[in-house]
Amino acid sequence: MRKIAIALFCGFLIIGVALLGVRGKETTGQLRLQLVDAESGAKLGGMVRITPVDGKKPVELPGLLDRLRGLKKTEKLTGWYVVPASGAMTSLPMGKYRIEALSGLETALADREIDVIATPQTATIKLTHLFRPKEQKVVAGNTHLHLQGISKAECEEYLRQVPAADGIKVMFVSYLERAEIDKAYVTNRYPIGDLKEFEPTGVIFNNGEEHRHNFEAWGEGYGHVMFLDIKRLVQPVSLGPGITAKGNDELPLRPGIDDARNQGGTIIWCHNQLGHEDVPSALTGRLHALNVFDGNRAGTFEENYYRYLNIGLHMPISTGTDWFIYDFSRVYAQVNGKLTVKSWLDALKAGRNIATNGPMLWLSVEDRPIGDTIGLEKPGGLRIVARGVGRQDFQKLQVVQNGKVIITETATKNGDKFEAAIDRNVRVDGPCWFALRIESETKNELEQQLFAHSSPIYVEVQGNRNFEPEAARELLKQLEKARDDIRARGKFSDNAARDRLLALYTDAARDLNAQIKRRK
Template identity: 25%
Template sequence: MCCDPPTTALLPPQVGAMLEEYLTLHAERPREWGGEFDEVGRGQAFARWLGPHLVFSAGDWPSTVRAALPDPLPTGLIVATLTPMGVRLRTGPWPYALPGGQFEVGVLVDSRLAEPATVDIDGTEVQVAAGGVELATRAGQGPWRLSVGTASTSAGEHVPAARLWLRAGAPSRWSVVDDRGVAWFPDGALRKWDADGTPMFHGDDLELDVPAVPLTVTCGRGMEFETALATIIPDPGATVPVALDPRRLHDPAARGWYGGDLHVHMNYSGDLVVAPQHAAEMQLGEGLHLMHLVAGNIGSTRVYDREAFEATVGTDLPWSTDRRVARFGVEYRNDLLGHVHGLGLTGVPTHYSTGHAASDHPDDWPANANACAELRELGATVSYTHPVFSPLSDGTPAEVFGFPRSVEARELVADAALGLVDSVDLLGPNDAEGTTLLYHHLLSTGLRLAATAGTDVWLSFSSGPLISNPPGWARVYADLRGAPLSVAAFQEAIRAGRTLATTGPWLDLTVDGRGPGDVIAADPATAVPVSVACTGLGVESLQLVGPDGVLAESDGSAIETGVDAAASTWLAAVARGPAHPSVPGAAVFAHTSPVHIEVHGRPVRRAASARWLLDWLDRFETLVREHGRFAGDAQRDDVLDVITRARPYYESQLG
């Protein structure tokens, strides 16, 4: 759909062998082929009918499923309630059945029996626990009589077929939905739904069979474009051209800013197996300039996409051009200490993870500091990803330490003080407000860390909250200062702090004529002029912020002010808004990296932030002592030594 010949054919043979292995596993475990996410695989099957929020649901599963059942039921779902009096069926609208085409229905078996039961569904026995729920999917051609135990019902409604011809003039993200809410896809396309349950596929000049009924077609192209929409009723047997041209909202590349997603998993278990060509289609369809595909483990020794990374390390992937670049890299994972990714690796690291009990490195050792240093030595820029998952509503770091292995960035505060970190992912599956609070405290102690974004999407999952969103739903824009697009130029911009992290809005921050990452020598007696301009959808609040809080605010698109720099400071712009239909994230959010203002050549120092970060280190030390998994005291002390070496940086700012 985008690349000829297929990109897999242009990659080393190890990549094809890796995909063959994944396809074999998928044939054995189609719901979740990696064998590490049993509950997620279960939720994935139910999410098809009841929404992506079920993918990570925990607790009382039968109660969770029953609470998620809407009234009326969604199209294609049959609820078979088992009672002592027999089987009672409740159905939603039937899917349309095209001549010669297949369609699927889901049978949700809801047992109200005190004992386990076995129910026959169209000749296949399905076992359900006492009081439990199970889901079976059945496919057929044309309407048929579907039997569930002693009950039966007709399934499907025959309608004539039509064909759509989709064109947008460039690769795009498409969605085709009929008037009963059922998604339609071209042959060979990955069947995926985003966090809002919207179906999607990528490409241009595509054809697909559809029912001759009212259809809604949408076309988007990432955050730089508005979503275009058309409603049509095709005539039976007709091929209907649908040409949509999403309106461009802003064009950062025209000014030398290029957008990237630093944290994308191509294959990460799941119910799909994703080839490089699929990843290429998504990158092109989202208009994403840089896509960083990371190899990483989950909880065992298997490192997903490791073979692809090691076979291509240090080289761009075949679909890269002067307008887009893709590269394999690494997410280094320790669920107690935090996760980091390395962009631009020129070699293979010693370890991919530590601290997973089922892996060959079960101990929380060596410290993440060692991994960060090695990634740096191999040429990478290093970022802590999804740092904080809560809003830190009480203003302290306490919420970060509520669960021992929450994958939050506990070691970030120490590693940043030791000079081992280049950036912090403000956007991804994390809480943007809690992460921003941490980021501001780090900046307020003189640490020059870039604001970046890594979505942590899992392309091999068809549905789920955020994980099945398209790559680049949040992205970091880097000012390459006129350099051609490349991984090296992107890295240099991150190291220099010339970045913007955003889910959609575009922010221009100018401080005395300078932009993010720049350092300005200021006279404390002079007001520094500041300008902030915002372009994008859904913004309700625009702020100029610094180490002492909000300095100026507007509910419009611009701020013009002056800042008295009595002491060294930093200034950044932040835009916020609620969820928006054209922004495939939880909320509208954008944050620039700061402009640094130095008075008398002194770095930024705020004692309150130093105390806050020392509190973080105290809590981190307690976490390591109480919950760290070590082979002996020497390993534990080695990790604690990282904290000890970091403390003086913050303690020196308390006076």
């Protein structure tokens, strides 16, 4: 009897230990994440961050793509992961968590709690739209992206997931060269042209080229310029010993720009005013658009964007993200007809667009949309209607006329969004342009300072465009500064080669001086 009792005791002990072991393993719960449109129930792509309710540090989400791949993480910039429209499965230690979720720039930030238990479960997170680009027939595009330091497989997964989850519909990657370092440029492995393999993502991809020159390995030179929707690479891709580690500085960007234009390509100057050849290129009509804040916050709208507009140039504004998609930066362009690479670029070149990493902007002058030209026979009053809507507090909505802020409206919180509206009559005494922008110190979820700016609406009086001599004189100063810098830093085989290069700047200055004299 005693042996039986001992045997039973041992058996129960073994079972108990086994049960305790099983319970010890049940510390992790399976969680499926699904983002949906709060109104329609349609599945959405986006990004999420999950934090214990009793902690400050977000948890890792195995099985999900790190949205911050390639970026420098900080205490504030951490924990965001991609959730495709099809949803995603992850696992978490059991406990209570806070889930933050959003989809691109177009939804409010959802914030809810969940109790992760041993039983697998689904968290369906409803996202409220702040605006719907499709209803306004505007399409989000990113004109500037490269990836480096990751494998081809990791690159494929990044391109398949991140742009779609961010709400990008047209994505331009581009080929570029730098001596030795470019071996890590994984996006260089794609062919020039449309990348059909990414069509199932719902994003149109095209591979172009970044044509560039630097005097040193980094910093300023003749500049960087994007060639989009080209048929073949423009050679040489990079210019000067600073980037190529060979040769000299005798070849400007102009022949490459002309080659790309002859191919039917779209030419976009990169990095705002960085580089010397932007002014000669703009004055001769070789640029289709100007990228601002694509890679950093260098420069201001006043340099050189407003100067171009103030001498009568029609110049659309644009943007992108350069290395990895470190920001929500995009161009919303109003596309006519079927969406293609060409139709989107045509919309950009026509100036029917805004550039933003935060709020959506709307602007009309006398019911004419962004990109239009209004013809007046004489000075008079014009009605300006403007609106901004965004997830963060964009603080000030501003109407700009000829580079000067003429109307400011403070953004106010309304439910899940911040918004501001303007409806004002303005007197016009001569040719001018109007644009809408924000002024804000607020940062978005990717820890980037907010910006948003429309392309202009132009006003001509008796067929004349605006021309401000002061803006022209500022550009003349830049041309002279560029010539001095080229003389000091450029490497040339002889003086004749140097003078041929400098002739681009001399000719541009002569033509600009002639315009100033004609308007005296």
